[in-house]
Every structure is written in C-alpha cells, then in structure tokens.
Amino acid sequence: MSQQAEVSRRVRLNRQRVLEAAVALADEIGIDALSMRRLAQELDVVPMALYKHVADKEDLVDGMVEVIIREIDPPLLDSGWRDAIRRRVLSARSALQRHRWARQAIESRNTPTPAVLEYQDSFAGTFLAGGFTPDLAHHVMHALGGRMWGFTQELFDGTAKPKSEVASPANPAAQAEMFAHMATLYPNIVTIATATPHDDDDSVVGRGCDDQFEFEFALDLLLDGFEQLHRRGWTSA
Amino acid sequence: MSQQAEVSRRVRLNRQRVLEAAVALADEIGIDALSMRRLAQELDVVPMALYKHVADKEDLVDGMVEVIIREIDPPLLDSGWRDAIRRRVLSARSALQRHRWARQAIESRNTPTPAVLEYQDSFAGTFLAGGFTPDLAHHVMHALGGRMWGFTQELFDGTAKPKSEVASPANPAAQAEMFAHMATLYPNIVTIATATPHDDDDSVVGRGCDDQFEFEFALDLLLDGFEQLHRRGWTSA
DNA sequence: TTGACAAGTGTACCTCGTACACCCTAGGCT
DNA sequence: AGCCTAGGGTGTACGAGGTACACTTGTCAA
Numbered sequence: 001m002s003q004q005a006e007v008s009r010r011v012r013l014n015r016q017r018v019l020e021a022a023v024a025l026a027d028e029i030g031i032d033a034l035s036m037r038r039l040a041q042e043l044d045v046v047p048m049a050l051y052k053h054v055a056d057k058e059d060l061v062d063g064m065v066e067v068i069i070r071e072i073d074p075p076l077l078d079s080g081w082r083d084a085i086r087r088r089v090l091s092a093r094s095a096l097q098r099h100r101w102a103r104q105a106i107e108s109r110n111t112p113t114p115a116v117l118e119y120q121d122s123f124a125g126t127f128l129a130g131g132f133t134p135d136l137a138h139h140v141m142h143a144l145g146g147r148m149w150g151f152t153q154e155l156f157d158g159t160a161k162p163k164s165e166v167a168s169p170a171n172p173a174a175q176a177e178m179f180a181h182m183a184t185l186y187p188n189i190v191t192i193a194t195a196t197p198h199d200d201d202d203s204v205v206g207r208g209c210d211d212q213f214e215f216e217f218a219l220d221l222l223l224d225g226f227e228q229l230h231r232r233g234w235t236s237a
Numbered sequence: 238m239s240q241q242a243e244v245s246r247r248v249r250l251n252r253q254r255v256l257e258a259a260v261a262l263a264d265e266i267g268i269d270a271l272s273m274r275r276l277a278q279e280l281d282v283v284p285m286a287l288y289k290h291v292a293d294k295e296d297l298v299d300g301m302v303e304v305i306i307r308e309i310d311p312p313l314l315d316s317g318w319r320d321a322i323r324r325r326v327l328s329a330r331s332a333l334q335r336h337r338w339a340r341q342a343i344e345s346r347n348t349p350t351p352a353v354l355e356y357q358d359s360f361a362g363t364f365l366a367g368g369f370t371p372d373l374a375h376h377v378m379h380a381l382g383g384r385m386w387g388f389t390q391e392l393f394d395g396t397a398k399p400k401s402e403v404a405s406p407a408n409p410a411a412q413a414e415m416f417a418h419m420a421t422l423y424p425n426i427v428t429i430a431t432a433t434p435h436d437d438d439d440s441v442v443g444r445g446c447d448d449q450f451e452f453e454f455a456l457d458l459l460l461d462g463f464e465q466l467h468r469r470g471w472t473s474a
Numbered sequence: 475t476t477g478a479c480a481a482g483t484g485t486a487c488c489t490c491g492t493a494c495a496c497c498c499t500a501g502g503c504t
Numbered sequence: 505a506g507c508c509t510a511g512g513g514t515g516t517a518c519g520a521g522g523t524a525c526a527c528t529t530g531t532c533a534a
Contacts, residue, residue: 104344104345107344107390114422117422117423117426118422118423120423120426121422121423121424121425121426122425123425124425124426124428124429125424125425127429128425128428128429133432134428134429134431134432135429135432137425137428137429137432138429138430138432138446139450139451139454139455141429142389142391142446142451142452142454142455143389143451143454143455143458145389145390145391145455146383146389146390146391147390149390151390152379152380152382152383152390153344153382153383153384153386153388153389153390154379154382154383185351185354185355185358186354186355186357186358187358187362188358188359188360188361188362188365188374189354189357189358189361191361191365191371191374192361192364192365192371192372192374192375192378193375194371195370195371195372195374195375209375209379213376213473214376214379214380215379217376217379217380217473218376218379218380218382218459221380221458221459221462221463221466222455222458222459222462224462225458225459225461225462226458229458236450236454
C-alpha cells in the first residue's frame with residue numbers, strides 16, 4: 001500500500017519530461033555516457049518504460065536537439081540581415097556552450113527533423129528578407145555551415161596537449177621539458193600558439209586562446225564576404 | 238598438417254595491415270558498422286588477435302585517421318601561401334571523398350595524435366612562411382577550422398529530405414505532393430534550393446547543389462578575407 | 475635444438491539497445 | 505459506484521559489441 005502510494009505519487013512520464021531529463025543528464029555526464037538504462041534509472045523507471053515515449057535512441061537524441069533549438073533566440077525582425085544573422089548565430093553558440101554535448105549530437109544526425117528544417121528555414125528567410133537572391137542565399141548558407149549552429153569545427157586546436165601529459169598539472173619541470181619537446185616537433189604550432197596572449201598563464205601551452213574571439217573572427221570574416229558579394233550583386237552564373 | 242600449412246601460409250598481422258584492412262572495410266560498410274569483431278573476421282583471425290596490434294578501438298580509429306592523412310598531398314613549397322593552402326585543402330577534401338567515413342572519424346577524435354599535430358603544424362608553417370604574423374596565422378587557422386580537413390560542417394543541406402520519403406523514388410504524384418508540403422512549411426529553404434541549377438533533374442528537391450562548388454565558394458571567401466587582412470597588416474591587438 | 479618472446483586463441487564478463495509479452499492503473503462510460 | 509480499456513510501466517531475454525585474462529602456438533636467434 002505505501003508502495004502503491006509511492007508509485008502513484010510519482011509524476012507520470014511524458015515525452016517532454018523524458019527529453020528534459022535526458023538533456024539534464026547529458027549536461028552532467030556527457031552524451032557518450034548517456035544510455036537508455038542510465039536515463040531510465042534517473043527517472044526511476046525501468047529502461048523499457050522510455051520506449052513508450054521515444055521510438056528509440058535516435059529519436060531521443062533528435063528530441064534533445066529540438067530542446068536545444070528551442071533555447072536559441074528567435075530571429076530579430078526589425079534589424080538588418082547582418083545583425084539578425086550575427087545575433088542568432090551567437091545565441092546558438094551560447095546555447096551550445098551551455099550544453100557541451102550538443103555539438104556532437106547535432107553533428108551525428110543525418111536526417112533533418114522538422115524542428116531543424118524550421119531553424120534552417122528561418123535563416124534562409126533572413127537572408128532573403130535582406131535582399132539576397134535565392135542563389136546567393138543558397139551559397140552563403142553553405143558557407144556558414146556548422147557556424148549556423150554556433151560552432152566551428154575546431155576538432156582540437158593546436159594548443160591542446162596529448163592526453164598522456166594532461167595528468168601532471170603540478171610538475172613544472174616535466175612541463176617545461178614537454179614544451180621544449182613540442183617546440184622541436186611542432187615549431188609552427190608552438191609559434192602561433194604562444195603568439196596570442198594567454199588568459200591562463202600557469203600553463204605553458206594550454207588553453208591560450210579565446211574561443212569566443214576566434215569564433216567571432218571567422219564569423220565576421222564570412223559576414224564581410226557575404227556583404228561584399230551582396231553589394232556587388234554577385235551571381236554564381 | 239594441411240591445416241597448419243594453411244595457417245602458416247597466412248601472412249602475419251601487423252599494425253599497418255590491420256589499419257589498412259580497417260580503412261578498406263570502413264570504405265565498404267561504413268564506420269558505424271565497423272566493429273572489432275567484424276574486422277577480425279575480415280582478417281581471418283579471432284577478435285582478440287587485433288589487440289596485439291592496436292591498444293583498443295580508439296587507437297584503431299586514430300590509426301585509420303593517420304592512414305588518411307598520409308593520402309593527403311604534402312604542401313607545395315614553391316608557390317605562394319594561398320595556392321599552397323588551397324591545393325592542400327582540396328587534396329584533403331578529395332581524400333575525404335574517397336573515404337566517406339573519415340569525416341566522422343576525424344570529428345570524433347578529441348585528442349590530437351602526433352600525425353594530426355604534424356599535419357596542423359605544416360599548415361601553420363605555410364602561413365608563417367607566407368609572411369603571416371604568428372598572431373594572424375593563429376586566427377586564420379581557427380577560421381579555417383574543419384575546412385583544413387576538406388570538409389565543411391554541412392550537417393544536412395536544405396535539400397535533404399526526411400527519411401520517410403526517401404523510399405519512394407518512382408512516385409511522381411507523392412513527390413509533387415511532398416514538394417508542395419515542403420513549400421508550405423519551409424518556403425525559404427525551397428526557394429533557395431530550387432534557385433540553383435540541378436545536376437540531377439529527375440528529383441524535385443534532392444541533390445540539387447554541387448558540393449564541390451559550395452566548398453570552394455566558402456574556402457575562397459575565407460582565403461580572400463585572409464589575404465586582405467594580411468595585406469593590411471591586421472593585428473588582433 | 476632450444477628457449478623466449480611475440481602472435482594468435484578461447485572463454486567469459488559487462489554494457490547496450492530493444493523485442494515481446496505481461497500487468498496495472500487512471501479516466502471515461504454506463 | 506462499478507466496469508472497461510488504452511496506454512503507461514515491468515520483467516525477461518536476446519544479440520551485438522568491447523575487451524580482460526589466461527592459455528597455446530609459431531618464429532627466430534643463439
């Protein structure tokens with residue numbers, strides 16, 4: 001009886017609750033560690049219970065991506081295309097910053113869901129409304145590529161260190177030696193990595209660059225390019 | 238005896254052979270279907286035999302990426318930076334075109350291997366040799382991002398259709414209906430998708446755009462930007 | 475020939491996604 | 505109120521996958 005009371009007290013699941021729990025769990029443990037079983041446990045149900053709310057894991061991840069999309073600011077309507085695009089991209093970026101797993105999740109999808117199509121459509125709409133020809137808008141969206149989602153394909157920047165060395169943060173001698181080693185093997189990477197001022201000075205090579213700056217640098221480079229082509233009435237023909 | 242002869246006739250495995258077999262198998266069945274067990278079967282050994290040559294699956298994929306990198310042309314030394322970068326990127330692109338799984342493999346790595354660092358280092362070297370300041374070279378490499386590997390983060394272009402519809406290639410009526418449906422829901426995507434001439438005219442929406450063109454469009458846009466900043470002596474300070 | 479090291483094997487364990495058949499409960503109908 | 509039913513939740517089980525560990529076999533140098 002108390003058992004039953006316990007059970008009935010428990011809020012019932014629905015797709016939304018499942019997706020939100022999945023997002024929260026992924027925030028915590030990363031998307032690779034997110035399994036149906038782990039998620040079920042978090043929700044205090046048996047794994048198979050989830051399948052009443054999502055078709056399969058693919059569908060779960062699709063749903064999670066949609067949750068993220070909903071966090072992105074809607075496009076501005078009262079400003080120029082450039083400002084609207086720029087702000088929206090940066091808003092997407094900040095959403096992806098809150099959910100570090102999302103980039104991988106988005107990249108792993110290979111069929112667009114309606115939510116994704118809608119997102120892309122509104123981008124296209126902003127360009128068209130800004131006077132871009134459909135032709136130019138098309139190419140420009142391709143050029144934007146993943147940046148539309150707020151990420152560059154960074155992979156790993158030149159400043160990331162091989163994992164073998166990560167474990168020794170409090171060993172200045174070893175670090176200096178490794179730095180010298182890197183400088184021998186990869187002189188150019190070290191040159192450009194050390195050229196930019198560090199925000200984190202206790203590491204010789206690591207985390208030296210401001211990701212946000214790099215992102216906006218590339219974004220603005222592209223936007224400048226778009227603007228020029230647009231002004232010149234560029235066509236692919 | 239004949240059994241033994243059979244066995245001894247078999248060439249011995251080594252890391253290189255394992256990696257090459259893995260690349261070939263991934264070319265054939267895709268990287269998702271590539272399992273240690275399947276690869277072992279292909280090589281006619283028991284799964285655990287592979288572990289004598291690769292540390293684990295991570296290591297296997299790292300090795301596969303290195304194989305790909307070796308397929309990319311070395312940098313030109315006798316031409317300007319712009320030409321050198323452009324050619325190399327396009328060479329990387331064609332390697333990735335031959336191995337469609339490679340993009341995903343590269344993206345999934347989160348710690349750079351020496352081969353990867355070396356590849357990036359030679360890019361950096363090309364910029365520096367071209368007279369870029371370390372500062373500008375740094376930002377420019379970030380801007381290049383994944384394009385350095387010959388791919389844009391396409392995700393899915395506006396012309397990709399939801400998978401539910403993929404199965405009916407020979408149903409013009411349904412296709413027309415779906416097109417109308419898309420045009421209602423995603424008018425802007427349809428507008429820009431149909432603006433560019435198709436190379437495949439039997440599909441109303443699909444595969445309309447020339448990926449190579451889009452790639453070079455964005456690449457040149459960036460290279461133009463780089464060139465201007467370089468000429469102006471741009472600094473981040 | 476022999477001895478030792480490296481290559482290959484067999485078995486077994488754990489984690490995952492998920493099919494299938496079942497039970498239970500809440501909410502609408504009489 | 506009592507009943508019925510749809511759909512949420514359960515239990516069990518299977519097959520695929522990565523890989524630890526202990527073992528056997530093959531190769532080659534001394």
